Amino acid sequence: MARITVNGRLHDVDVDPDTPLLWVLRDTLGMGGTKYGCGIAQCGACTVHVDSIAVRSCALTVGAAEGKAITTIEGLAPNGVLHRVQQAWVDLDVPQCGYCQSGMIMAVAALLKQTPNPTDAEIDAAITNICRCGTYQRVRAAIHAAATG
Amino acid sequence: MSAAGGINRRTFLVSVAAAGGLALGFDVPLASTAQAADRAPEINAWILIQSDDTVTIRVARSEMGQGALTALPMLVAEELECDWSKVKAEFPRPDENLRRNRIWGDFSTGGSRSIRNSQEPLRQAGATAREMLIAAAAAQWNVAASECRAANSIITHQPSGRTVSYGQVAEAAAKLPPPKDVTLKDAKDWHLIGKPTKRLDVTDKVQGKPIYGIDVRVPGMLHAALAQCPVFKGTLKSVDDTKAVGMKGVHKVVTLKDAVAVVADNWWQAKQALDALTIEWDGGEGAAVSSAGIREFLLGGLTADNAGVGRAQGNIRDGFGSAVKRIEADYEVPFLAHATLEPQNCTAHVTGDRAEIWAPTQNGEAALASAAHTLGIPTQNVIVHKTMLGGGFGRRGVTQDFVPPAVLIAREVGRPVKVVWSREEDIGHDYYRPVAMARMAAGLGDDGMPRAWHVRMTGNSIWSTLMPMTVRGGVDRQFQEGFLADMPYDIPNYLADYAIRNTHVPVGFWRCVNHTQNCFFKESFVDEMAHAAGSDPLEYRRRLIGTHRNAAKFLGVLNAAAERAGWSTPLPPNTFRGIALNEAYNTFVAAVAEVTVADGAVRMHRIVIALDPGTVVNPLTAEMQTESAVVFGLTAALYGEITIKDGRVEQSNFNDYKMLRLADMPKVETVLMPSGGFWGGCGEPPVAVVAPALCNAIFAATGRRIRSLPLKNHGLTKA
Numbered sequence: 077m078a079r080i081t082v083n084g085r086l087h088d089v090d091v092d093p094d095t096p097l098l099w100v101l102r103d104t105l106g107m108g109g110t111k112y113g114c115g116i117a118q119c120g121a122c123t124v125h126v127d128s129i130a131v132r133s134c135a136l137t138v139g140a141a142e143g144k145a146i147t148t149i150e151g152l153a154p155n156g157v158l159h160r161v162q163q164a165w166v167d168l169d170v171p172q173c174g175y176c177q178s179g180m181i182m183a184v185a186a187l188l189k190q191t192p193n194p195t196d197a198e199i200d201a202a203i204t205n206i207c208r209c210g211t212y213q214r215v216r217a218a219i220h221a222a223a224t225g
Numbered sequence: 226m227s228a229a230g231g232i233n234r235r236t237f238l239v240s241v242a243a244a245g246g247l248a249l250g251f252d253v254p255l256a257s258t259a260q261a262a263d264r265a266p267e268i269n270a271w272i273l274i275q276s277d278d279t280v281t282i283r284v285a286r287s288e289m290g291q292g293a294l295t296a297l298p299m300l301v302a303e304e305l306e307c308d309w310s311k312v313k314a315e316f317p318r319p320d321e322n323l324r325r326n327r328i329w330g331d332f333s334t335g336g337s338r339s340i341r342n343s344q345e346p347l348r349q350a351g352a353t354a355r356e357m358l359i360a361a362a363a364a365q366w367n368v369a370a371s372e373c374r375a376a377n378s379i380i381t382h383q384p385s386g387r388t389v390s391y392g393q394v395a396e397a398a399a400k401l402p403p404p405k406d407v408t409l410k411d412a413k414d415w416h417l418i419g420k421p422t423k424r425l426d427v428t429d430k431v432q433g434k435p436i437y438g439i440d441v442r443v444p445g446m447l448h449a450a451l452a453q454c455p456v457f458k459g460t461l462k463s464v465d466d467t468k469a470v471g472m473k474g475v476h477k478v479v480t481l482k483d484a485v486a487v488v489a490d491n492w493w494q495a496k497q498a499l500d501a502l503t504i505e506w507d508g509g510e511g512a513a514v515s516s517a518g519i520r521e522f523l524l525g526g527l528t529a530d531n532a533g534v535g536r537a538q539g540n541i542r543d544g545f546g547s548a549v550k551r552i553e554a555d556y557e558v559p560f561l562a563h564a565t566l567e568p569q570n571c572t573a574h575v576t577g578d579r580a581e582i583w584a585p586t587q588n589g590e591a592a593l594a595s596a597a598h599t600l601g602i603p604t605q606n607v608i609v610h611k612t613m614l615g616g617g618f619g620r621r622g623v624t625q626d627f628v629p630p631a632v633l634i635a636r637e638v639g640r641p642v643k644v645v646w647s648r649e650e651d652i653g654h655d656y657y658r659p660v661a662m663a664r665m666a667a668g669l670g671d672d673g674m675p676r677a678w679h680v681r682m683t684g685n686s687i688w689s690t691l692m693p694m695t696v697r698g699g700v701d702r703q704f705q706e707g708f709l710a711d712m713p714y715d716i717p718n719y720l721a722d723y724a725i726r727n728t729h730v731p732v733g734f735w736r737c738v739n740h741t742q743n744c745f746f747k748e749s750f751v752d753e754m755a756h757a758a759g760s761d762p763l764e765y766r767r768r769l770i771g772t773h774r775n776a777a778k779f780l781g782v783l784n785a786a787a788e789r790a791g792w793s794t795p796l797p798p799n800t801f802r803g804i805a806l807n808e809a810y811n812t813f814v815a816a817v818a819e820v821t822v823a824d825g826a827v828r829m830h831r832i833v834i835a836l837d838p839g840t841v842v843n844p845l846t847a848e849m850q851t852e853s854a855v856v857f858g859l860t861a862a863l864y865g866e867i868t869i870k871d872g873r874v875e876q877s878n879f880n881d882y883k884m885l886r887l888a889d890m891p892k893v894e895t896v897l898m899p900s901g902g903f904w905g906g907c908g909e910p911p912v913a914v915v916a917p918a919l920c921n922a923i924f925a926a927t928g929r930r931i932r933s934l935p936l937k938n939h940g941l942t943k944a
Contacts, residue, residue: 092473095493103448103491108440109433111615112492113566114648118879121566149433162431169423169845172853173290174430175437175566175615200888206879208566208616209290210856212890214849 078138082107083151093139098122100138101148109149109178113206120205123179123186124148130186132179149178152185161185164222172209180205184219193223266399268354270317270328271301271347274395278378280307283317285329286339287587288426289617290853291908292846293339295424299842300344303417304351304410307391308378314425319589319609332611333588335622335734337810337906340842344904345409352407354398361398362389412840412901419899421845426613435613438585441572443641447476449634450495451644453484453654456508456872457729461485463505469498478502479637486634492645511729511872516559519660519728519869526683526724527555527664533700536709536721544677544718548668552757554750556665557933558742560685560867561658561735562874562882567615568651571631574641578602580632581641585614587622595628600636618857619734623691624656652882653874656733657867659685659704663746665753673758674768677718680708680746685732686725687739701725707743707913711808713779714751715771730869736857737912740809745862745934748805748917753930762804762921763787775813778837778900779806782815785896786835790817799823800830803921805914812838812905816914818891820922827941828889829859829919834911835896839903847907851895854908858915860885863942866935883937 079088080097082105089104096115101107101124110133113121117135124133125147152159158166161184171177180203187194187202194202199219207215265273265281273281282298294314302309322329330346355375362380363370366387373382378391412418429435454460464485466478474494479486485504489495526532545551572583573596580600586592589611597604614621621627631644646654661684668677688703689696695703701723702709708721735741755765766783770776783806790802799821806815819831834851841847864883868875876882920931923941936942 091491092494095491099491099493102440103493106442108436108442111437111566112439112568112645114879116648116878116880119566119884153432158428158431165431166423166427169427169849171290171424171427171430172292172849173288173566173614173616174426174435177430178433181431203887206566206884206886207856208564208618208884210853210860210885210890211849212856212885212887213852213893215887216890 078142080138080141080146081144082146083148083154089138091138093137095138096134097124097136097138097141097146098133101133107148107150111175111178113176118206119176120183121176121179123182123205125182125186128186128189130183149182152181159185160225161188161222164218164225168214168218168221170211170214170218172211176205176207180207180215184222188223194219266395268357268395268399269350269403270325271350272305272354274391276392276395278308278390278392279311279313280305280378280391281313281315283329284314285317285322285332286343287334287589287611287614287617289334289587289614291339291850292424292843293334294426295422296340296842296846297343297347298425299417299422300340300347301351303415304348305355306375306377309417311378312425316611319593319611320607322590323593323604332590333622334617335587335619337812337908337910341811341904341906348409349407352409353403356404356407357398357401358391358394360401361394365389365394365397418842419844422843424846437567437615438570438572438583438612439567439615439645441583441612441643443572443574443583446572446641446643447488447490447638448492448495449486449488449642449644450492450499451484451486451630451646451650452499452502452504453650454506454508455653456506456511457731458511459483459506459508459872461504462507465503468501472498472501477638479634481630481633484630486630486644488634488638488642496647508872514729514872515870516868522728523660523662523683523726526726527662527681529724531699532681532722532724533698534720534722535700535702535705536712536719539718541677541679541718541720545668547670548676549671550669550757551666552669552753553666554753554930554932555662556746556749557662558660558745559865559934560660560730561861561865562652562655562867562876563618563620563735564652564882564884565616565618565620568646568648569627570643570645571627572641572643573631573635575600575632575636579606581608582628582632583610583612584628585612585621586625587614587617588625591623591625592628595625596632599629599632618736619738620655622734624733648879649877652876652878656731658735658741659687659732659739660728661685661742665746665750667750667754669754669758673760675716675754678716680721682723683726685728685730687732687734689725690727690732699725704739705743706739707747707807707809712747713773713775713806713808714769715773729872737809737909740807740913741858741861744805744807744913745916745920748807748914749920749930749932752921752924763792766804766806775808778813779808781898781900782806782813782835782837785898786815786817786833789835789894789896790819790833792817801922801925803918803923803925805917805921807910807913809910809913810906811903812836812907812910814910814914816911816918818918818922820919820926822923822926822941825940826943827919827923827936829891831892831894832915832918833894833896834914835898836907836911837898837900838905838907839899839901841897841899841907844897847897848895850907851911852893854911855891855893855915856885858912859891859919862916862919862934863936866938
């Protein structure tokens with residue numbers, strides 16, 4: 077059993093506490109926006125916020141996430157108004173297949189919270205998510221747009 | 226309804242590569258056309274219009290990032306004259322297609338064909354529906370249809386100024402017979418085609434809303450993790466499930482001929498239990514194969530007496546005889562995995578002789594045929610739901626190997642089961658870009674221009690393994706693409722031949738397919754000729770393009786790329802340029818890369834890609850695809866390598882099968898220059914020019930000629 081708070085809602089989940097948060101979100105809570113890509117914290121498709129920090133949820137156990145505020149892509153625009161990162165993504169036409177974009181957007185939203193106007197070098201260091209479609213050029217432009225927008 | 230679909234009743238034959246690479250044909254008996262029974266009036270099979278003027282346009286091709294979900298409706302809407310802001314898109318089901326005499330035509334999504342092969346029937350569907358809507362309005366007003374015009378979903382009776390919206394006449398229009406002939410607009414009158422248009426799926430995609438195959442949830446569904454025999458073509462010998470069966474959440478261990486699956490309440494439980502199994506595999510003959518052995522095998526192909534001739538002209542012996550300089554070089558590339566970010570998966574529910582599947586597939590009909598064949602049930606008994614694809618790149622098209630294990634496991638379990646491959650399974654069980662080699666020999670005359678060129682290729686043929694019926698007399702033309710009639714240069718004495726060397730490693734269609742190695746071979750070696758002749762590589766290519774029937778198009782993109790890149794202008798310190806040219810999928814592409822080599826690491830800062838696909842439907846997605854293709858090509862050039870040891874793939878995940886990341890992204894400048902009059906593909910062609918442009922720039926920078934990929938093996942990438 078574990079008790080976690082996801083997007084402001086408390087959930088009691090009947091799983092082994094060693095279960096990665098990713099699979100609890102996807103299979104137990106039915107929140108599919110957070111994606112599985114590698115399972116070894118390489119690709120970042122599973123990125124969520126844990127107490128406002130970007131975390132790769134495939135490598136965080138649900139037990140370790142207890143008592144913390146977890147935000148997923150489903151909770152990024154709670155009132156239906158797109159987060160400024162999401163809006164920049166729409167404005168600059170970032171997604172292609174879209175599979176990595178939940179994680180990418182969550183990573184960027186966390187970066188901008190910590191570093192409101194990041195340099196290219198800071199973006200390079202912080203945003204290491206894999207996009208197999210190669211949307212990186214637009215990702216960078218959209219980060220700058222969201223930062224100044 | 227054939228006027229709208231452009232496809233008449235005919236035998237449906239679909240080739241599907243079942244697990245193990247076996248190619249099969251299926252004859253499917255066709256039912257009579259089903260009555261449309263949807264929520265909104267169906268004007269024709271492609272177009273539904275609701276009373277509030279919402280237009281739903283059906284898209285038969287899959288959406289895997291390339292933008293078909295937007296570009297294909299644009300083709301319909303151009304002729305339909307509907308309000309684009311009220312357009313939605315949806316995927317028709319493959320089983321509905323069969324029931325309706327394949328009214329939506331071919332579902333296969335590959336070969337950069339989504340637009341090329343759909344544009345005519347889709348534009349016809351739009352024009353046909355427009356005429357029906359106008360006819361319905363004219364009948365309502367009791368006026369001649371010729372007095373009415375349609376624009377932006379409004380029909381206007383011109384003499385009286387009366388108007389009616391599409392939604393108000395949709396129901397009446399749907400009951401009218403379709404016109405026999407419709408005239409399509411002239412390209413100069415297009416107002417939507419050619420206009421950068423936002424993707425219809427972008428807002429959902431930034432909110433994590435689209436349902437990919439891996440996100441499918443069906444009531445009562447269980448989850449399965451899969452272990453396939455790590456040695457290709459091997460089988461399962463035995464499995465000890467003592468430790469797994471009692472584990473929390475575990476329902477069942479299912480054994481297949483060449484795989485084991487654990488079915489559980491969630492995927493993580495299934496995977497943990499799978500890892501607790503003790504499995505013995507019988508690798509069979511493949512277990513002795515290694516990359517070194519494969520390389521030796523291919524080297525034999527370089528000198529083999531038997532080789533299928535793809536193109537021959539003049540007499541290369543005479544050509545070499547008249548040359549004053551001979552240059553030779555061997556090139557090689559490894560296997561590559563697709564590594565779609567969404568791993569392979571399929572959800573299935575099998576009850577008796579019926580099956581329902583959900584799959585991220587590039588070919589819904591092949592998925593259907595694969596399920597029916599695997600289960601031995603009639604194709605009419607299979608329902609297929611296509612989902613969004615988390616990348617395709619050719620992995621999910623001809624090869625539907627994610628379907629058979631899913632339906633077999635689901636049959637065993639009797640409940641819906643979602644089978645998700647781990648990343649390790651995905652990397653280890655692909656249909657890889659073939660391993661290939663080329664032996665080049667050219668004889669240059671006293672003017673430095675080639676008198677003779679012999680291109681001997683060898684490597685693992687895709688066609689002869691997946692579609693053997695296409696390879697006749699030992700000639701696999703697809704393996705030689707780029708060196709055949711599509712080779713742009715004037716070579717008086719030329720021979721391109723190919724000695725097929727098939728391994729036990731499954732090969733398949735990897736974005737831009739054989740162009741990905743052949744363009745590297747061709748454009749690198751042409752660069753070698755230019756340097757041997759003491760010529761500027763751009764100037765040399767210009768001189769070599771002479772009488773080719775597409776010379777103007779080749780020169781067009783070559784010059785455009787060079788001009789945008791400022792080929793003859795000074796570069797920043799230590800920065801060098803490389804150039805490459807190709808035709809693929811009816812599209813002409815040239816690239817100029819700007820590269821630095823410092824501290825033993827190469828970096829591409831900028832790449833200009835000039836592209837002539839004849840016609841561009843959505844310049845926005847065409848540009849996005851070009852950026853994407855650069856990343857795909859650059860990732861492979863820098864890092865891409867699948868190696869074989871003891872018959873199995875050595876790489877397992879993104880830690881050892883590396884992907885390009887944001888920090889290494891070059892600036893991509895796309896020059897779209899559609900010259901009109903033809904339709905080329907956009908998803909794949911730019912992939913091929915990236916590696917040669919990059920390696921030609923490395924030569925300019927260092928004097929080192931790169932003749933094998935990836936660059937990590939040359940000490941040119943940082944660890």
